[in-house]
Structure formats: structure tokens, C-alpha cells
Amino acid sequence: MIEIRELTKHFGRTVAVDGLSFTVHPGQVTGFLGANGSGKSTTMRAVLGLDRATSGEALVNGKRYPSIQRPMFEVGALLDAGAVHGGRTALAHLRCLGLSNGIGADRARTVLERVGLGGVANKRVGGFSLGMKQRLGIAAALLGDPGVLLFDEPVNGLDPEGIRWIRTLMRDLAAEGRTVLVSSHLMSEMALTADHVVVIGRGRLITETSMSDLTARSHRDVLVATPDPDGLAPVLRAAGGDVRPDGADLVVTGLTPAEIGDLALRSACAIHGLTPRSASLEDAYLELTDDFVSYRAEALR
Numbered sequence: 641m642i643e644i645r646e647l648t649k650h651f652g653r654t655v656a657v658d659g660l661s662f663t664v665h666p667g668q669v670t671g672f673l674g675a676n677g678s679g680k681s682t683t684m685r686a687v688l689g690l691d692r693a694t695s696g697e698a699l700v701n702g703k704r705y706p707s708i709q710r711p712m713f714e715v716g717a718l719l720d721a722g723a724v725h726g727g728r729t730a731l732a733h734l735r736c737l738g739l740s741n742g743i744g745a746d747r748a749r750t751v752l753e754r755v756g757l758g759g760v761a762n763k764r765v766g767g768f769s770l771g772m773k774q775r776l777g778i779a780a781a782l783l784g785d786p787g788v789l790l791f792d793e794p795v796n797g798l799d800p801e802g803i804r805w806i807r808t809l810m811r812d813l814a815a816e817g818r819t820v821l822v823s824s825h826l827m828s829e830m831a832l833t834a835d836h837v838v839v840i841g842r843g844r845l846i847t848e849t850s851m852s853d854l855t856a857r858s859h860r861d862v863l864v865a866t867p868d869p870d871g872l873a874p875v876l877r878a879a880g881g882d883v884r885p886d887g888a889d890l891v892v893t894g895l896t897p898a899e900i901g902d903l904a905l906r907s908a909c910a911i912h913g914l915t916p917r918s919a920s921l922e923d924a925y926l927e928l929t930d931d932f933v934s935y936r937a938e939a940l941r
């Protein structure tokens with residue numbers, strides 16, 4: 641489990657994380673969403689003891705990172721896949737990392753197999769593609785078989801095959817009962833991977849909810865084509881609908897297509913088309929973050 645409690649991190653005058661609190665539970669993939677610069681990496685770095693909190697705390701299984709005795713066995717992370725020594729082989733890289741935690745060559749080989757790099761264990765990392773480096777970074781995170789895993793934008797720059805592989809791996813790791821936190825700035829990516837989402841903006845929590853709840857929140861409206869918009873609009877408004885013109889058509893929220901059809905019939909207004917529309921998750925996400933931005937703008941005034 642990961643617990644973020646009232647976490648605040650300042651870099652000089654920049655407030656990267658601002659009183660952030662949320663909990664990441666085991667057995668599911670939690671997506672950590674926010675625009676560029678919203679504080680996702682800083683939060684993850686605080687969990688891993690790489691950035692010191694200005695105030696508040698970030699706990700792994702109830703402990704601050706520096707007080708964890710053998711960290712590799714409790715928490716693994718992929719932050720920057722490029723941060724490897726190009727002259728070493730994949731196996732040597734992992735053996736080196738494992739040394740401080742008493743992890744031997746057998747385990748290094750096992751994790752290389754798990755990430756599909758078994759065949760290149762003795763090849764130098766310098767010649768690896770981005771996708772292979774990403775896999776190696778994940779192998780390093782898995783070395784100590786930890787119950788808590790953090791992945792910072794793991795699909796960035798990967799081809800579709802690599803993206804699909806990472807998605808499946810995240811889901812498998814969660815199904816094994818691990819706590820999996822994955823950051824992304826793309827809702828479309830998280831929709832396919834995460835069970836739960838934490839959305840932040842400017843270092844603050846916007847929402848923490850299930851992916852299914854977020855899907856249900858995406859607005860639905862009905863596009864109404866009518867030759868008599870001036871006659872129909874007041875009827876729909878009187879029945880509780882929110883109506884706005886869209887070119888020659890009307891866009892209606894708060895009423896079902898059946899209700900709109902019945903009201904049109906009763907008021908003798910012709911209907912030429914009724915199209916129910918649902919917003920994409922991406923739209924729901926942007927709406928959430930937009931609201932936050934205007935709230936902030938309002939607050940700063």
C-alpha cells in the first residue's frame with residue numbers, strides 16, 4: 641500500500657506538490673493522471689525517498705522509504721529507463737543492482753525472462769532500443785519481487801507492441817496482489833489499464849475515483865435536428881432540459897431521446913433527427929482538469 645498524506649514539495653518558489661493526499665491499494669492498477677508539470681514525478685520521487693518532502697509524508701506499507709530495511713524487497717520503480725550504464729550487459733546491470741540487497745544471478749535471470757529479455761541477457765545495454773531499455777528498467781523494479789511498484793510514464797515513446805506488453809504486465813502484477821501505481825498524462829491510456837484513478841492538477845488532488853465511476857460521469861447529450869428550433873427549445877427547457885443551439889440543430893442535456901420525441905409530438909414540432917451522444921473519457925478528464933484550472937484562476941484573482 642502507498643499512502644500520500646498532506647504531501648507538499650517546494651522547489652524554491654515552485655510549488656510542485658501542494659497538500660496532496662491519496663491512498664494506493666493492492667490488487668489493482670491505479671492510474672496517476674495529470675498534465676505535464678502537475679507533480680506526478682515529484683510525488684513518486686517522494687515515495688522513493690529521492691525528493692524530500694517540504695511537509696507531509698509519503699509511506700510505503702506504513703513506512704517512510706529511508707526506514708525500510710531492504711527496500712528492493714518492498715518497493716520497485718521505473719522512473720527513467722535511460723539511466724543505465726551502456727557498457728554493461730543486461731545481466732551484469734541487474735546483478736550489480738541486486739548486490740546491495742543480496743540478490744543473486746538466478747533471480748536476475750528470472751526477471752530478465754519475465755520481461756522477455758532472456759535471449760539478450762549477455763548483450764551490452766548500450767545497443768538496446770528504447771523498448772528494451774524500458775523492459776530492463778522493469779526487470780530492475782521486479783528484482784526483489786516487491787509488493788509495491790511505481791511506473792512513471794512507462795509507455796512514453798514505445799511502439800504499439802511495447803505498449804500492449806506493458807499494459808498486460810501491469811494488469812498481471814496487480815492480479816498477483818501487488819500495489820501498482822502508473823503515471824500518465826493520457827486518459828485514453830489509463831482507460832485501458834487502470835481500475836482506479838487519481839487525477840491531480842498543479843500539485844493538488846482533483847479527484848480519486850474508480851475508472852467505472854469516471855466513465856459514468858462522462859456527460860451524455862442528444863443532438864436534435866428540427867426545422868422548428870424556436871418552437872421546440874422552450875418546450876424542452878420547460879421540461880427541465882438544458883438546451884443550446886448548435887448551428888441549425890439543438891444540443892440537449894437532461895432529457896432522454898424518448899422524452900424529447902414525446903415532447904416534440906405533443907407540441908406539434910417536427911423532428912428530423914435524434915442522436916444520443918456520449919462524451920469520451922478523455923473529454924471527461926479534460927473537463928475535470930479545466931474546472932480545476934478555472935477554479936484556481938478564480939481563487940488567484
Ligand SMILES: Nc1ncnc2c1ncn2[C@@H]1O[C@H](COP(=O)(O)OP(=O)(O)OP(=O)(O)O)[C@@H](O)[C@H]1O
Binds near residue numbers: 675677678
Ligand atoms: N528538481 C527540480 N527543481 C526545480 N523544479 C522542479 C524540479 N522537479 C520538478 N520541478 C517542477 O515541479 C513541477 C512538477 O514537476 P513534475 O516533474 O513532478 O510533474 P509531472 O506531473 O511529473 O510532469 P511530467 O508529466 O512533465 O513529467 C514542475 O513545475 C517542475 O518544473
